Amino acid sequence: MAKFTVEMGLPEMESLWNELLSKFENGTLAGDERLLLKKLRKAILFLAENPTHPGLTSHEIKPLSDRYGQKVWQSYLENRTPAAGRLFWTYGPRKGVITIIGLEPHPESGKSRGYDRLRLSKMRAGEGSGIGERPERGSRGKGK
Amino acid sequence: MPSTATLKEYDAHIDAKKRVTIRGVSHGFFRVVHRKDGSILLKPRALVDAPISGRTLRGMDAAIKNLRAGKHSKPVDLKKLAAMKA
Numbered sequence: 377m378a379k380f381t382v383e384m385g386l387p388e389m390e391s392l393w394n395e396l397l398s399k400f401e402n403g404t405l406a407g408d409e410r411l412l413l414k415k416l417r418k419a420i421l422f423l424a425e426n427p428t429h430p431g432l433t434s435h436e437i438k439p440l441s442d443r444y445g446q447k448v449w450q451s452y453l454e455n456r457t458p459a460a461g462r463l464f465w466t467y468g469p470r471k472g473v474i475t476i477i478g479l480e481p482h483p484e485s486g487k488s489r490g491y492d493r494l495r496l497s498k499m500r501a502g503e504g505s506g507i508g509e510r511p512e513r514g515s516r517g518k519g520k
Numbered sequence: 521m522p523s524t525a526t527l528k529e530y531d532a533h534i535d536a537k538k539r540v541t542i543r544g545v546s547h548g549f550f551r552v553v554h555r556k557d558g559s560i561l562l563k564p565r566a567l568v569d570a571p572i573s574g575r576t577l578r579g580m581d582a583a584i585k586n587l588r589a590g591k592h593s594k595p596v597d598l599k600k601l602a603a604m605k606a
Contacts, residue, residue, distance in 0.1 A: 384593040385583025393596070400604070417601055424598050440572075444584045464572075464580060469587050473595075477583035480576045 378424035385477035392479065412461070415453040416479075419463055423451065423474055427465075431455045440464065448477070 384390040396413045399405045405413065422429040432451035440448035446466055454460035464478035532540045547564035554560050586592070 378598050382596045382598070384596070385580070386586040386591050386593060387582060388579035389583060390593040393593075417604060420596055421598065421602060424596075440580070444580075446584075448580075464576075466584075466587075469590065469592055475583070475587060475592060477587070478572075478576045478580040480572055 378421075379426065380424050380472055380474045382420050382424050383473055383475045385475055389476050389479065415461060416463075419451060419453050420476075423463075423465065423476075427451070427474065437464070 384393045393416075396405070396409060396416070399409060400413060419432060422432050427434050427449070433455070434449050434451040437448050437450050440450075444466070446468070448464055448466050451463045451465065452460065453463060462480045463476055464480070465474050465476045467474060469475065528544070530543065532542070534540060542562070547566070549565040550562040551565055552560060552562055
């Protein structure tokens with residue numbers, strides 16, 4: 377049984393999700409859309425079950441948390457492969473609810489390949505890894 | 521102790537596949553600098569998250585704004601999703 381309810385951020389994520397679902401029902405999904413829906417489906421089911429599922433590699437993105445004044449987490453659509461797609465989500469608006477607010481690379485962005493590259497910091501040893509902390513198990517909203 | 525203090529010093533050799541084994545390293549990625557005098561410097565690097573495109577960021581700005589205004593989508597039908605074969 378799912379611990380969390382999953383909702384989509386308005387307007388972009390909801391319209392993308394509805395478009396994917398309607399194309400799926402009509403049988404008009406393109407190859408890359410089919411793959412995206414498959415990955416999203418799996419990630420959403422994992423998120424609803426357990427946001428700390430190892431396959432999601434969920435971790436906080438501090439700059440985004442600072443930007444929005446609430447914790448924003450990132451999960452991978454493919455195990456340990458950030459280039460395959462990343463979901464951004466936050467807890468809320470109610471207890472036991474997760475809202476997906478973004479997807480990267482954006483499916484309609486022609487520059488998606490530009491984000492596939494591995495990036496390394498200019499940090500020296502001992503200055504931290506630059507990777508955010510992992511969410512605590514059930515850190516907000518224990519579900520229903 | 522200064523951060524550049526020597527912790528270990530040993531001789532290493534190139535193996536048959538022209539590789540050098542570095543013992544007991546604490547980092548997985550390095551910037552490698554080859555100097556004219558033959559010395560090679562390894563500077564530790566850490567993985568950082570890939571950048572976020574302006575388009576995704578704008579979408580997230582709108583989503584957070586709407587979330588705060590109490591606007592949100594219907595919940596994803598998880599039962600339907602679980603039964604779906606994409």
